[in-house]
Amino acid sequence: MTDQLRADAARLLREARAVVVFTGAGISAESGVATFRDALTGLWERYDPQQLATAEAFHAAPDLVWGWYEWRRALVSRARPNAGHHAVAAIEAHAPSTVVVTQNVDDLHERAGTRALVRLHGSLFAPRCVRCAAPASLPPPPGDTPEGGGRIPPPSCVECDGPVRPGVVWFGESLPEDQLAAAVRAASTCDLLLTVGTSAVVYPAAEIPRVAARHGAPVVQVNPYETPLDALADINLRGPAGQVLPALVAAAWPDAGGAR
Ligand code: BJW
Ligand code: ZN
Numbered sequence: 001m002t003d004q005l006r007a008d009a010a011r012l013l014r015e016a017r018a019v020v021v022f023t024g025a026g027i028s029a030e031s032g033v034a035t036f037r038d039a040l041t042g043l044w045e046r047y048d049p050q051q052l053a054t055a056e057a058f059h060a061a062p063d064l065v066w067g068w069y070e071w072r073r074a075l076v077s078r079a080r081p082n083a084g085h086h087a088v089a090a091i092e093a094h095a096p097s098t099v100v101v102t103q104n105v106d107d108l109h110e111r112a113g114t115r116a117l118v119r120l121h122g123s124l125f126a127p128r129c130v131r132c133a134a135p136a137s138l139p140p141p142p143g144d145t146p147e148g149g150g151r152i153p154p155p156s157c158v159e160c161d162g163p164v165r166p167g168v169v170w171f172g173e174s175l176p177e178d179q180l181a182a183a184v185r186a187a188s189t190c191d192l193l194l195t196v197g198t199s200a201v202v203y204p205a206a207e208i209p210r211v212a213a214r215h216g217a218p219v220v221q222v223n224p225y226e227t228p229l230d231a232l233a234d235i236n237l238r239g240p241a242g243q244v245l246p247a248l249v250a251a252a253w254p255d256a257g258g259a260r
Pocket of ligand 2: 134162
């Protein structure tokens, strides 16, 4: 990241009235939460999404799928927000019309203090009944799950005894309508979209930066590697979110003492 690119991005951020921060798994990587598609460390390098992240997989092997999500819930519960999550919360503190649109199913944005949050792919912490959709409450996550979680039978719904499923959006499933509509609305009316830590290959979420660009908003991308958004982005800031975002916030609001 050159100083000039950072200064240009900081000016866009400082002058923006409505900011959308669009995040993916990369923002949580420095908290120790694995991404999906990074070489060597990504979840899809070690696990088959067709066997774990589809409704068909849950139907065929509910205990395998539930065990995997319980393992991930336990890992995320032990993780802590990093400097990138805190910098995103600081952007909202400086520019109150900020909306954070996340594809992540962890809760690290909330724990860093983000308030205006749109969740496109659900949450590890919001399971629901397959049959009647009633929300289910979960005990604290298991402390000593083996790698990958092993087989754990899903709990039964207290309302109808149906199986409880993870509250995430699997491949082939529709995104929550209200959340997708809120994301499209925010992207259509923002005057800066900051995309952070996403490979931008999963649709329809990957449309969000493109919607903002179509409506004339500049796009700034934060990612250590190339993505399909490189050509769309007005500014590409190469580097890890936990370093780039605090530096960007400090450059945008130098009198505020950096990311709060
Ligand atoms: C760092 C970093 C650091 C690393 N700092 N950065 C159009 C075209 C083609 C296909 C489709 C299409 N429309 C729909 C589809 C099908 C499908 C899809 O998109 N498939 C493509 C993958 C080919 N989409 C769907 O199925 C969606 N539903 C849908 O479209 O419904 C309508 C429909 C219904 C019926 C039939 C057909 C259509 C649903 C998608 C749900 C995605 N779910 C997952 C799993 C959630 C649950 C779970 O966690 O298990 O969501 S998949 C996974 O990918 C997860 C993520 O939210 C999502 C995006 O990944 P993300 O966040 O970008 O992570 P990575 O790992 O890909 O990238 C990390 C990035 O971080 C990298 O760029 C790194 O460089 C970077 N990085 N360290 C900053 N320190
Ligand atoms: Zn039920």
